[in-house]
Structure formats: structure tokens, C-alpha cells
Amino acid sequence: MNRLFQLLAACVLLVAGGSAAQAAPPQLQDLEGKRIAILSGTAGDLAARRQFPDAQFVELTTTSDAALAVDTGKADAFVFDKSVLINLAAKNPQLRIVEQPVGRLDVAVAMRKDNAALQAEIDGVLAALKQEGELQRLRAKWVDSRYTTPPPMPSFDQTGRRGVLRMGTSAENEPFSFHARGELAGLDIELIHLIGQRLDKRIEIVDLHFDTLIPALQSKKIDVALANFNVTEERKKLIRYSTPYLDNDISALVRAQAPAAGAENDGLPRWFRSVADSFHSNIILEDRYLLIWDGLKTTVIISVFSTLLGTLLGGVICFMRMSARRLLKVPARIYIAILRGTPVLVLLMLIFYVVFASIHIDPVLVAIIAFGMNFAAYSAEIFRTGIEGVDKGQTEAGIALGFTRVSTFVNVVLPQTIHRILPVFKGEFISLVKMTSVVGYIAVQDLTKASDIIRSRTFDAFFPLVMIAILYFLISWVLLQSLGYLERVTDPKYGRKAGGS
Template sequence: MNKPMRVTSLLIYLAVLFLCTAAGGCNSNQLPTSGSRSMLATANDLQDKRIAVLQGSTHEMYATRHYPGATVLQYKSVSDMLLALKSGKADAAIYSRDELMEYMRDNDEFGFVGGPLYRTPISIAFHQQDAGLLLSFNRFLQQIRTDGTYDGMLKRWMQQGAVGMPKLTAAGTGKPLVVGILSDNGLPFIVMKENRLIGFNIELMERFGAFCNRSIKYADIEFGSQIAALAGHKIDMIATPLAITEERKKRVAFSAPYYTVDSLAFALKKNIATNKSLTPSAPSFLSKLVTSFQSNIIHERRYLLILDGLKTTVVISVFATLFGTLLGALICFMRMAKSRLLSAPARLYIAILRGTPVLVLLMLIFYVVFASININPVIVAVIAFGMNFGAYTAEIFRTGIEGVEKGQTEAGISLGFTRTSTFLHIVLPQMVRRILPVYKGEFISLVKMTSIVGYIAVQDLTKASDIIRSRTFDAFFPLVMVAILYFLISWTLMQSLEYLERITDPKYKKRKAGR
């Protein structure tokens, strides 16, 4: 099968897959599941079930301690946890009442299993050495409780279910406060709507910024990584609803509690014994497709999230490739040098970088190397991916150079060329033709690897799909859409490299000249 036919077949396959999944072709009832499927009546029925929890939360600790016979499934985001329930990957989940009530307003599939499991106060977390900022926030909290502002916020977000931010005094103009949040935490606390953060905690932070004359900058970080980010001085405070525990007190300093939350177990209504709801009739294929497109793309202008994520992914991919290529050329030069002072460090660099997972490298650079430096996470991503790409391209370059016969270099020198001009005019063109197929493969791998940058609070394509899924609870449409976009990015960049491969091919030049 030739190349155009392969590309066409792949595009057709992706289109069919996209239509099927977007229209609900993968029914959760068809998915194989493990564990007991008995109906749930009370929280005691979770003893032998699969329980979904948010990684690093008090819900995880509670489930592990109180349900030793259960399988506790840890998820990095709320959207993933809810989708695990909908797809049958988990039998039940534990989360906070206030957020669940908001989810259940838009999704009639979930129901509570029994009453509240436990109650915990939640607080804003600060670095242990930042006593001044902690004291300032406590004074601010006391002030808004005294003047009635706090009661108004509770009424608006907790009782009336507000879905928009009120008009606030402009935040301060001083040094930015970097605030760690989880954008898919859910209302009434934090959520992304129309490409803007809203919620009780967002209003609280904006008011605090005006109180202390500091501008607010939000960092969207995975829940399990937020305390590490605070301890590593990457953020100044955590505004994600965070329960006060003795273990967390060892790492961070908590403000006075600003709210108290109840945690409950919940599951799909069809798996709850006391549920009497009727199963709605299945909508048609076309109506499912239209509904998915409207809710995932058009509603709340969610296409803006995709466009922003697409731009970030392309920027990281292109600049990491340029940086990695230049770095790879330098490492290759050192690797092939006769001096051990140059070749030994190059060998060590290649061995370490090729043996270290990219995610580990990314987080080491962000949380350790640049721990005390306020640096844009996109730049960190470019550096991390570029360093990894440079290790591989260095070996690709070396193999390409060594594949050119040494006699050609000697012939060039004997004809009066310098070693530099011999390399540029004789060795380099042949090397480029030899390495382009392998280089192209590494380049595409780099583009796909950028999907992990959400771990350091970069909103790329994958993170954009996570935010959309947290609002629509659609497991398939956002993921397949992002998969197609990654394919189009890779395919477009691959075509550019194939064009470069053709124009450097002497046979292609001869055919073009003979026309």
C-alpha cells in the first residue's frame, strides 16, 4: 500500500472512530467489569467494591482505612474519577457534597449511597516560612466575616448556585501571588467557564488580592502535586479546597478554616438499591452527535480552550525541536571529539537522558532545578523536551556522520578544502539524507510526548480536553477530538520533513531538472 493510500485509510479510520464514540457507540454497559455488581444501599456495601478517589485527598485516606477489602482506585482529576464511574471502571466514589450537588444538577445519573461519611474543615495552605502572607490572609478572612461579605459569598455560591462572578474591585497591582488551583475541581469552589475561572475560591482569592494590593496569577496543577509545588516555592498558596490533616501540617501552614465540607459515597443511580428512576429512552445517533458537538465545542465557547491548548502544544513542539537539534549537534561534536574531557561528559549526558523518563525529567527541572526561580512553565517544558530530544539526536547525528565514508573527507581535504568546508559541503548533505527518516520519527515522538506538560500547570491540548471533560462528563468526544488534532499536527510537521527529505535527494533534483 503506497503512502497516500495509507494516510487516507488512517484518516477514514479516525473519522469513523470519532463519529462512533462521539455518538455514544462505546456503551458503558458493554464494557467488561470486575468485582461484584450487587446493588448498593449503604456505605457499608462498599467493602468489596472498586472505590474511585482523588489521588492525595482525604477521601483516599478514608477509603483505605475504612474499606480494607475494597479496591481503591486513585485518579489525578475529578473528571477522570467521574468518568470511571460512568464507564463502569469503578462501582462507587467518594467526594465532597457541595461539588457533587453541582454535578448532579446537570447529570441525573449519579446518586448518594447513604449519608455523610465524615466532615472536615477546609483551609488555604501557605508555605511554612511565609508567616506574613498567612497572617495577612487570616486578617482578611476576619474582615470579610465581620462586614458581611463572607455571608454574601456563601449565599451566592453555596445556596443560590451562582454560575458567574460578581463585579469585584480590581485586584492589586503589586507583586503577583501565584495561586495553585485545580480547574476541574467543580462548582461552587473552582471551575473553568467560558475560558475563565469562576467559583467561591476564585472570588475569595480576587478579594484577597485587592486586600493586600497583590495581583493574582493562577497555576492549574494536579491535586496530588500541589503541596509539593508549594513546598518547592513554585506557588505562594493553594486555593483548591484542602482539608486540614496532621500529615499535611508537617509540610504546609494552614489558614483559619473558611468552610466545612461533608464527604459522601456516590454511584450511578442504576446501581443504588433505593433508586426508583426510570431509564430514559436512548436518543438517536444524529442527536447524540449534535449534542456532543454543542456541549464540547460550542457551549461556553469551549473551542477557545482547544485553540489555546493547540497553540501551546505547537509552540512547545517547535521550540523544543529547535533547541534539541542544536543541543544534539553540540553533544555529537563532543561525543566524537578525540579528547576524553569532551567525549566523556557527552557519553554520560546521553546515557542519563536516554535512561530517564521524560515526565521525571520535566518535574525535576520544574520543581528542583528551577525551584527558587519564577519561570514560565512553557519555557521549562521546552528545556526538558529539548534536552531529551538532544540526547537522541546526538546519536542520530553521530550515526549519520560515521555512515559517510572517510575517504570522501580525505578526498575533500586533498582537493584543498578545509575540514570545516569539507564537512559542510560533502559530509553534511549526505548525513542529512541518511538521518532524516530516523530524525522524523523522533520528532513525531516528541510532539506526542508534549501531552504530559499538564503536570507542571501548562494548559496544552490534553489539559484542555480534561477541562472540557470535567464540565461535560463526555469520556469520548474530547479525547478523540484531541487525538485527531495531535494526528493533524504530527502529519503536517511530518509532511514538512518529507519535503526536506525530497529536496535533499539527488535523484529528486535530477528528475526535477529533467522536466
């Protein structure tokens, strides 16, 4: 146990019933040289590097992951906006906030550099909301109230006579933007609707990973970003900010105590009670099973249609690759080399943020195109290897018997090729299913994204991840059974056995 945990453990006195009396709260100086979790590029990141120059920094992508890193001992502290840390600490009594602030931050609306007109409009709305006391009301409702159950979201009348305002957010950042009761809630969500009302624009909200918000702004996928967006000098070089609508402390979240001993015995085994509680909080509470169901459908749709597109495109690429004409062969070889050498996440983001930058397109369709293109590069080589594995003498024999080249290929070569390639094809297909877990980067709510949303609300690392792993296994197993049936019916030995029986 490192020095920090020794200090914190010494600060905790466990008494009957699990209560703890803390003798000496942790101080900032106790974190010198320790492991500090940060979200890259945020004001918390910059403040932590200034305050703890000798620390080891653990860069993560979500607040829930950073808090889990502290809770499990992967990091000694997490430096971020105090409003978010208070919410995280409320969900886990093992965590607490160091009283001394690390720094201060301003929160503002982010826009593209070239959108000065929109900035002027939003600044005018924010000034009016501040004068009317609306900004203070939002802060009191979402930040200062220390609620246990999220407050209900009000209804908004959106006529949209002046068009649409697309807002990007990262809905894993309570109390600013998060999923509650089957809808997006939080300070930023309520604020953007108020802005939309004042500007007479209809609001469309796009849920993205936090680190893709700036690319989404620059590629015009969204008009504004509200996700507890801290104002930093580095970000000012890339984007434009409104006047700040909130300021707050930057604080450090640390592990404060060991798990309390002597838990109540209600007659049930401890593990069973733990699983039952996790099932209720992760699945039943706030109808979170609907997130899983929607994510499951999206994952299956992307997997199946990407495979179909990739198989058809792969057949075309294979034909070009095996052609004697250089005009067809060379482009096919280049395509295969580039697509096989490019990570699928990079390809996905290039297509969404560059190729379709100025086009409003369903991100699910973009995912199908990206994964289909990637799968085509691999399937083309699988097809080519299978075709070349069939003895050329069989093609010659078919032609000698009066068949055309096409009919010989369809009736003689293709059945043997399918049987040869199916074992390898199945492996590539399952790899594609698992690779779809990155589609959350382009605002697609698949199984992995649903798990991230649930973890950000329940602060439970084990149950959501295991549940999603089981669902991915079930998807893969069902699809493998389908391909296994195809493999059996194309096996001549299977046909003879079935006929003999």
C-alpha cells in the same frame, strides 16, 4: 455485573418517558469490598480507607476522571467532598450520592511552612469575612445554590500596592475552581480576590495539576494554594494551613441507574444527535473552542521550538561525543546516558520546581528547554550514527582534492548524513510532539490540558479525547509533510528525476 450494580439496577424501575422510581437507595455497607475511586492524599482518600478497609482503591488524579470511572463501571464508587459530587451528579443522571456521609472535612488555604506571617494575615482576613457574613454568602452562592448555570464572577479592584500574591489552583474542581465563559470561576477564585483586596495585593492565579500544588508551594512558585484543599494530618507535615473557611461532608458517588430506554425520536439518527449535542457542549458552549485554539497554539510552539533547540544542542553534543579528546567525549556520553534514562516528565518537573525554583519564568519556556534537552540526547546519537555511516574514503577524497576538513564535511558528508537520518529523526520528532501532552503539570495549557478542562465541565469522556487525538494527528501530519519535503530535496535520486523531467 457485580453485586453492587445488581443491587442498584434492582432499585430502579423504568417507566414510560424514561422516568425512574427508586425503591431502595444504596447504602454505605453495599460498598464493602468494592472498587473505590479516590484522589490520593485527600481527606476523601483517608476517610474511604477508614470506612472501607477491605476495598480495592483506584487512585486517580482528577474528579472528572473518578466520576467517569464510576459511570463506566471501572469503579463502584468515588469518595470525595460532597459539594463536588453534587455538581458531578447534576451533570450525569446515571450517578447519585449515597445519603450516609463517609466523614467530614475542613477546607483551608495552604501556604509554605516558613510563611507564618502570611498565615496570620490571611487568618485575620478570613475572620473578618466570616464576621461580615461573606464566607456564608460564598457558600450559599457556590455550594448550596445547586445552580444550573455558573453564577457570574464579580469584578475586583486590584491596586496591588503591597505587591503580588500568587495563588495556585486546580481548575477542574467545580464549584471551587473551574473554567466558565472563558475565565476562572468558583468559590476559591472569588475568595482569593477578596483576600487580595483586603491585603492590598494583586492576585496572580496559576492553574496546576492538583498533585503538583504542594511542590509548587515548597519551591516558591506560588504563595498560597486554594483548590478545595482539605486539611489532613499528613499534609500538615509539609505545609501550613489557615483557619478553615468551609466544612462539608465526605460522601460516596455511585452509579444509580441504567440509561433510560425509549429516547425521543426527532427524525435524526441517534448517533448524529449525540455527536451534535457533544459538539455544542464541548466546542460552542461558553466559547470552549477558544481553549482548544489556545492549547493548539501552545502545543505547536513547544513542539517546533523544542525541536530547533534540541537539534542545535544535539549537534554540539554529537561533536563532543565524536571528539578524540576525553575532556569533551566523557561529558557528552554522560549527558546522553542521563537524559535518555530520565523520563521527560521527571526532567520537566525538576527543571521547573528545582532548577528554576526561585526564578519567575514562563512555564512555556521551561517546557521548551526541558523537551529540547531531552530531544538533544536522542538527536546527538542519530547524528553520530548518520555521520559514521558515510564511508570515510569520501572524506579522504575530499581532502585530497584540496578541500578543508570543514568544507569536506559541509559539502560531502553532511548532505548524505541528512538523507540517512531523516527517517529516524522524523520518528523522534513525532514522539516529542506527543510527549508535550504532560506540560500541564507545570501550568501550561496545551491541547491535553484544554481537553481536561472541558471534560471537567461537560463530563463527556469520548468527544474531547477523540477531538484532541485528531488534532495531535493533524499537527504530526503537517510537520511530517515538512520533513518529508526536506527528505525529498536531499535525495540525489529525487534531484535527478526532477532535472530529467
